[in-house]
Amino acid sequence: MHRIDVGLVIDLEPVNPADVPVTAAGALKSYKLAAKAISRLQSLPSGNLSLLCDVLVREVSELTGYDRVMAYKFHEDEHGEVISECRRSDLEPYLGLHYPATDIPQASRFLFMKNKVRMICDCSAVPVKIIQDDSLAQPLSLCGSTLRAPHGCHAQYMANMGSIASLVMSVTINEDEEEDGDTGNDQQPKGRKLWGLVVCHHTSPRFVPFPLRYACEFLLQVFGIQLNKEVELAAQAKERHILRTQTLLCDMLLRDAPVGIFTQSPNVMDLVKCDGAALYYQNQLWMLGSTPSEAEIKSIVAWLQENHDGSTGLSTDSLVEAGYPGAAALREVVCGMASIKISSKGFIFWFRAHTAKEIKWGGAKHEAVDADENGRKMHPRSSFKAFLEVVKWRSVAWEDVEMDAIHSLQLILRGSLQDEDANRNNVRTIVKAPSEDTKKIQGLLELRTVTDEMVRLIETAIAPILAVDIAGNINGWNNKAAELTGLPVMEAIGRPLVDIVVSDSVEVVKQILDSALQGIEEQNLEIKLKTFNEQECNGPVILMVNSCCSRDLSDKVVGVCFVAQDLTGQKMIMDKYTRIQGDYVAIVKNPSELIPPIFMINDLGSCLEWNEAMQKITGMKREDAIDKLLIGEVFTLHDYGCRVKDHATLTKLSILMNTVISGQDPGKLLFGFFDTDGKYVESLLTANKRTNAEGKITGALCFLHVASPELQHALQVQKMSEQAATNSFKELTYIRQELRNPLNGMQFTHSLLEPSELTEEQKRLVASNVLCQDQLKKILHDTDLESIEQCYMEMNTVEFKLEEALNTVLMQGMSLGKEKRISIERDWPVEVSCMYLYGDNLRLQQVLADYLACTLQFTQPAEGPIVLQVIPKKENIGSGMQIAHLEFSSQILWILSHQSRSRSYMSPSSIWLLCSLKQ
Numbered sequence: 001m002h003r004i005d006v007g008l009v010i011d012l013e014p015v016n017p018a019d020v021p022v023t024a025a026g027a028l029k030s031y032k033l034a035a036k037a038i039s040r041l042q043s044l045p046s047g048n049l050s051l052l053c054d055v056l057v058r059e060v061s062e063l064t065g066y067d068r069v070m071a072y073k074f075h076e077d078e079h080g081e082v083i084s085e086c087r088r089s090d091l092e093p094y095l096g097l098h099y100p101a102t103d104i105p106q107a108s109r110f111l112f113m114k115n116k117v118r119m120i121c122d123c124s125a126v127p128v129k130i131i132q133d134d135s136l137a138q139p140l141s142l143c144g145s146t147l148r149a150p151h152g153c154h155a156q157y158m159a160n161m162g163s164i165a166s167l168v169m170s171v172t173i174n175e176d177e178e179e180d181g182d183t184g185n186d187q188q189p190k191g192r193k194l195w196g197l198v199v200c201h202h203t204s205p206r207f208v209p210f211p212l213r214y215a216c217e218f219l220l221q222v223f224g225i226q227l228n229k230e231v232e233l234a235a236q237a238k239e240r241h242i243l244r245t246q247t248l249l250c251d252m253l254l255r256d257a258p259v260g261i262f263t264q265s266p267n268v269m270d271l272v273k274c275d276g277a278a279l280y281y282q283n284q285l286w287m288l289g290s291t292p293s294e295a296e297i298k299s300i301v302a303w304l305q306e307n308h309d310g311s312t313g314l315s316t317d318s319l320v321e322a323g324y325p326g327a328a329a330l331r332e333v334v335c336g337m338a339s340i341k342i343s344s345k346g347f348i349f350w351f352r353a354h355t356a357k358e359i360k361w362g363g364a365k366h367e368a369v370d371a372d373e374n375g376r377k378m379h380p381r382s383s384f385k386a387f388l389e390v391v392k393w394r395s396v397a398w399e400d401v402e403m404d405a406i407h408s409l410q411l412i413l414r415g416s417l418q419d420e421d422a423n424r425n426n427v428r429t430i431v432k433a434p435s436e437d438t439k440k441i442q443g444l445l446e447l448r449t450v451t452d453e454m455v456r457l458i459e460t461a462i463a464p465i466l467a468v469d470i471a472g473n474i475n476g477w478n479n480k481a482a483e484l485t486g487l488p489v490m491e492a493i494g495r496p497l498v499d500i501v502v503s504d505s506v507e508v509v510k511q512i513l514d515s516a517l518q519g520i521e522e523q524n525l526e527i528k529l530k531t532f533n534e535q536e537c538n539g540p541v542i543l544m545v546n547s548c549c550s551r552d553l554s555d556k557v558v559g560v561c562f563v564a565q566d567l568t569g570q571k572m573i574m575d576k577y578t579r580i581q582g583d584y585v586a587i588v589k590n591p592s593e594l595i596p597p598i599f600m601i602n603d604l605g606s607c608l609e610w611n612e613a614m615q616k617i618t619g620m621k622r623e624d625a626i627d628k629l630l631i632g633e634v635f636t637l638h639d640y641g642c643r644v645k646d647h648a649t650l651t652k653l654s655i656l657m658n659t660v661i662s663g664q665d666p667g668k669l670l671f672g673f674f675d676t677d678g679k680y681v682e683s684l685l686t687a688n689k690r691t692n693a694e695g696k697i698t699g700a701l702c703f704l705h706v707a708s709p710e711l712q713h714a715l716q717v718q719k720m721s722e723q724a725a726t727n728s729f730k731e732l733t734y735i736r737q738e739l740r741n742p743l744n745g746m747q748f749t750h751s752l753l754e755p756s757e758l759t760e761e762q763k764r765l766v767a768s769n770v771l772c773q774d775q776l777k778k779i780l781h782d783t784d785l786e787s788i789e790q791c792y793m794e795m796n797t798v799e800f801k802l803e804e805a806l807n808t809v810l811m812q813g814m815s816l817g818k819e820k821r822i823s824i825e826r827d828w829p830v831e832v833s834c835m836y837l838y839g840d841n842l843r844l845q846q847v848l849a850d851y852l853a854c855t856l857q858f859t860q861p862a863e864g865p866i867v868l869q870v871i872p873k874k875e876n877i878g879s880g881m882q883i884a885h886l887e888f889s890s891q892i893l894w895i896l897s898h899q900s901r902s903r904s905y906m907s908p909s910s911i912w913l914l915c916s917l918k919q
Helices: 026-043 049-064 107-115 152-160 210-255 294-307 378-392 402-415 436-459 479-485 503-517 533-536 568-588 611-616 645-659 708-753 760-780 785-788 802-819 839-858
Strands: 003-004 007-009 068-074 081-087 115-119 165-174 192-204 276-281 284-289 313-316 336-341 347-352 466-469 474-477 523-529 539-553 558-568 598-602 607-610 667-674 680-691 697-705 798-801 824-827 836-839 866-877 881-896 899-919
Touching: 003 533, 026 210, 049 068, 049 081, 049 210, 049 284, 081 760, 081 836, 107 165, 107 192, 115 210, 165 210, 165 836, 192 210, 210 402, 284 294, 284 402, 294 336, 313 402, 336 402, 336 533, 347 402, 466 479, 466 645, 474 680, 503 523, 503 539, 539 568, 598 611, 611 680, 611 697, 611 824, 645 667, 645 680, 708 760, 760 802, 760 839, 798 802, 802 866, 839 866, 839 881
Parallel strands: 824 866
Antiparallel strands: 003 007, 068 081, 068 192, 115 165, 165 192, 276 284, 276 347, 313 336, 336 347, 466 474, 466 558, 523 539, 539 558, 598 607, 598 697, 667 680, 680 697, 798 836, 836 899, 866 881, 881 899
């Protein structure tokens, strides 16, 4: 169900309860369906995105049963790539294929952000038409419906690739902070972006029920969390690599600028991923890797000076689109370029080749034969070829972090190099021999550059850093400090530090400032800062700080810098742990009868805790149990400790403890033992793992659940009732067995009468006698008392004459009628006398005989005769069968002599019978 402009859209789909339960616990059931797959994903080592995707597609394939499952990733330029695949062995592989961004347009990507799952059961099925209310001005939008019919071109695309059914699920991850502020799209969900898709295809129609789809969606949510971690780790690793390379390059530049970063190792090609690099400085060239020729590079320099003279550099993934006139000639060597200007006529270039060189086919190339009406290919292979035609003019895009590294290098170089235009006539070598004044100026320029870079690093550091002058006023406040406290930089600068420190930390801050003025630096001191604005409700920020003295050129202390570590979260956890620890001690040591028996073991199986309730139930003192092995010394097969019944019980206890300590789910065990007085105790043992602050398993915490005296009494009563029922069943079995022998004798006597010549009346009586015997025999064979109590009886279907069954019922009531002086009469039409039915005549006799006996039992003597009335009704089913509806009722006729007429009263109940009627 989802909302659109004019109301709610409800999708209804068939449910097969045999597939997956769809009760209120459906969501929990879905989580259980994906539990194993989620566990496998979470157990994978970090740093291997390929393995993570391989496991995902394999798990989705096992869950859904599709012939092909692919992980499809969107690149920065929005084109797609199949990075993982699980397929049926006879299907063509698509692994490694790239597809242009137009294959999945922006509108479809927007829908995938809103509607995470899209299923097509049969692309060849005829769509169902939509009947729309005439009062609606616009056509209904079904874009949010999971089961909507596919567009015609998409259905054709699926058919061309041999796919009939599909299931597509979106994978979203957290957006970069830079992107969050630049999207400007209020409709797109905040903080998330579409990373890719999991695409399932099947060669025949396939329907996946909602609980299973929900399980897959939940699995992809977990995958998204794991993927976020991988993306963050990769970004951090790349940033660390760039920072290390920048540090080395800066060291080289101080010795030999700028040629050293080309002639030594590492070089500029280690700073960012590229195929080649070049330095154009003082009309000379230094080249590394795959680059254009010297003449082509000079042509690029001339083009940059003519068309981009006002900029400090240029970056592009396509020189063709950037407008360079010689790009076509360079296509086979380079397509992308990043350049920076390091002097008025000096440049550094990084080059990248076109993307097509890095793409590999996932299988044999072949021509697609299907085309639409315009002759365009509609097949995954043809889409890949279209992509090749596009990217042969384009390289891999330059990432933001790479451009940041390039610009940082540019700032360092521009600050350290001389302007060769001012000394053009005197320059004969790459680096001019500087004079003393020049050395001082260069030293100051280098110091300024390093200072600027240091300020930038402090401002962007992930640790809170702040500084104060000798008067204690804040003169440094980085972004992290502002983020934690909610106090902006402009508001913090100039304020006394003690004003934003919590009162119990003021003395510590004053001590740090006094020591710093004396040249003493403090380490690992804890202070608390107040919070402001949106952070105020979160309470104070707890920091572990190291102080550094700030000195001027004359080595005089002019302030203090604090480099801090945020301990707020850790302190909150420790405080919570301390409270929990206190609660735990209060529970375990509490002698109250409400506290259950509790004991605890370490990872070696030794007993660490044995509470008061355990001492009462076992008779073993705490000091006798502590530091003893739970299995073998506390619970044992011998006469010391608490003895268990047999070795199997001890083995089950050992398995339970080892299972819990190994990190698996909490376990339960029906556990019995003898206390020190020899009394047998039955209990339910529950064990849970114990972990330390680092999450390492250190043992098990166990509870014994013992029934209360009231419950034990109830259980004893239940056992007695079960025993009485067993005894009654034995007695009933004995009676049945004893009745069978006389019944067999009666049946044998009847068999002797069969050859005799009998009158019609005698034959009728004998037939009734036989029916009574058969009825008794059937009753004796009813051994399932539980089914009888629940009114479930075994039924047969035979052909019988209704009148014979009714006569047998009347005969069974004659004896009781004579005893109570009540005559029994019958009242049914002639058609009942000749009616043949299909049904269970013996069960009919049993029910009607009980009904008649009950009527006789509650009728007073001499009240009048009892009339058994039968009212038949027929219903035709087809041309060869009829259903007979029979109503049986009993009536008592009271004879009123003074009026010379009779008056009848219906009994309180009637019996209805539905049988097949023989035509």
